[in-house]
Amino acid sequence: MPPRDDAITRDLDRLERLTFWLDDRFTLPGTTFRFGLDPIFGLVPGIGDSATAALTAYMILIARKHGLPAGLQARLAGNLALDWLVGGVPLVGDLFDFGFKANRRNLTLLRRHLEGLGRPL
DSSP, rough: OOOHHHHHHHHHHHHHHHHIIIIEEEEOTTTTEEHHHHHHTTTTTTTTTHHHHHHHHOOOOOHHHHOOOOHHHHHHHHHHHHHHHHTSSSTTTHHHHHHHOOOHHHHHHHHHHHHHOOOOO
């Protein structure tokens, strides 16, 4: 049985809030550049990137929960892996974290897929 649209909508709302906090919460003063807690946590050596990767993995769990295709889940996991691997490189990874925004990319992938299915968002 396919998931109910209201369940998908609730989950997308949760993911939107998570994405906002991890990728878009703050604005660099005097600019329109936004960033969130992901690059800030990434400054903590060893555990910062792993902690935010665990939060990002929640999106993959939501995709699996709603039976979304394995190919889409793989793309979500690829963005997560790239963010985690490059984010772990000192200095370069910290700069990468400010620009890559894996959570925003993954949320966009989820929304586009669901819109293609004609599900209300």
